[in-house]
Amino acid sequence: MRKITAIALLPVLFGTVPAHAHAFLDRAEPRVGSSVGTAPRQVSLWFTQNLEPAFSGAQVLDSAGARVDLGARVDPANRSLMRVSLKPLRPGSYKVYWRVLSVDTHTTEGSFSFHVGQ
């Protein structure tokens, strides 16, 4: 019985192995899923590879779906770091969407949330 369960689960596990493309979000500030007391003035996204600035971007949306960012740009000194400037944020939940092109020509995208206020 246990063996059958295990075999039945194989495709489940196999299928959910993340099909990574190439530039992954290494970490972010505010941290992925975190709650911060004070409103950040920007979101910083560190990636595992250098990005192509011409084809990399990010947006920050509030819970109503309105854009609260002032644009994203790749740091010229560190091409694996993208900064998104923010309008003044009120307490609430925010979602960051990013879509980037790594220098080895692979596009990746993803999103995460953070929360402002207690």
Next chain:
Amino acid sequence: MGDLLIAVRAVHFASTAMLAGLFLFVLFVGGPVLLRASSGAAVAAFRTRLLAVGWANLAVSLASGAGWLALVGLEIGGHSSAELISTNLLPILLVDTRFGNDWLVRWGLSALLAVSLLRFHREHSWRSRRESWVAALLAACLMGSLAWAGHGSSDTADWGSVHLAGDALHLVAASTWIGALPPFALLLASAHRIGGEHSMAMAAEATLRFSRLGIVAVSTLLVTGILNTLFLVGSLPGLVGTTYGRLILVKIVLFGAMVSIAVVNRFQLLPQLSDIKPTSGPALSRLRRNAWIETGLGFMVLAVVGALGTMPPATHAQAWWPFPWRLNPEIFEQPGQRLAAAGTVAMIAAAALAIAGALYLRRWRWPMIAAGAVLLVWVGSRVSLLMTDAYPTSFFLSPTGYSAHSIATGRQLFADHCASCHGAEGRGDGPAAANLRPPPADLTAEHIYSHSDGDLFWWISNGIGEAMPPFAIVLDETARWNLIDFIHANADGRRLVEAMEQGTTVGLPLPEFSVDCPDGRTVSAGELRGQVIQILLAGTRSSSAAAEFAGPDEHREPAIVVRSAVGNSPSCSVQDRDLLEVFAVYRGTTPDKIEGTEFLVDASGWLRAIWWAGLTPDWNDPAVLAREITKIRRTPGQPRPATTHVHAH
């Protein structure tokens, strides 16, 4: 579109390799050999054929290169092909990206190679040896510059340029061998057609020269190939457990077959060409046939390369371990078994030596095979000593990065799904534990550190026996990784408190965090390294000196205050619910009861000590605290056994 990209890449690699290989062949093999050829007309016909091969491959290389660029453009823009032309995507792609720049440079190189082909003369190749060198160099650059379109270009680490240079050399070496094979086969065909003693000598010299060139190419391929595999696959599980790694294995097998054929050519067939013998005619035919077989194998390698570049390298994918056991990494750490394990390793080495010796020492062949077999049987009976159970997910790496959020999420999940059997603190003593066979594991015991994250992931996902149900059905993957992070943090907390009671030393990893400082800066935990720091969980009720950070609101959660443990530097603080939960896990309580708890973190960032009101000795006594800090500064932390908590990708 993925399959189309693979095909276009494969065609581009093959045609560029053939183009580059042709120039390298003329420089190192064809040119010198043909100088001494007697039959002018036949040699001119051979050169005409070479020129046709060159033009054809240049055309295919340009067309497939343009196709590759278009496919990349389509993928980046997510546009239809009509839009790709109407929008300004293509110029931006060419001018503003590394890939586009590489393509511009490579188009320039292709143009120069076209000029070079125009100057190639059917009577005497190029006018001078120098021109032949320049042409070969340009061709090598065209091949090597493909490295900038591959994975090597994106390596941001310090060794990125080594990786890139290795890639470029690998490509040039591959074209030197695979790309020079068709011209070599054509040369042998011409020699066969002309016939006679003189052409046989020409074929022999060409084979000798090609074989020398091949040795250089194969050694370069070996060294740079191993280097690239280390960069992009990194480990045995990556090699056998990912699609990328398995394709590398296919490539290695094909490479091995090519080398074997080359060895036969060099040591078996070449000697038969040296003088006119009855066997030299058939030997020449076999050489020609082998050259085409090698070319075919080489194209298969290039097809694999076409696919490899489109998929994530093994270092970025989860490795699915195909064996039910793996090497036990702790075998050499257990004093009782160390000797036995070392003995087994020595026996394996001896058996391998005996069998390798049997291949070379004909006189001792049978005794050595017998000795090797006896050793192998003996090792076989003991090899289980070196091995430990493994599961398909044993080498999976946690994608959570051991974040405070993950540990906090895991804490709630543990309370909901696990505590009834494993107990609230994970000691295996939950209310439902009594009737379970096997009994639930104590998740705070030392053994928890000897299992990889991937092992824990497998057990949580699939259950254990009849007692533990498979949680893959109820919890998604992230939730299961969150649980593993909590289990580690919880076990760490129990070890920390135990070490305080017994006066022993531990060093535990903290999740990443950052705090706000009075000067307006946000400082990360990493930036605080280099000094012993004190962490205080300060609330209005806390007696510690940092109570002012809690603010006036009595119902507010404690603030996490961080300051240098020595000196009088200003304190930084943060309100961070997740981090508060983590500190509560260390203390073995809930966040509402954690106020007043203090921690010490050493200069390397290891969590070293915990204290709360009521514990002796009392940290409120400055002398006691100073003693504790001095102790931490003098003794390095004993980091807990490494888990596979490698940084998330």
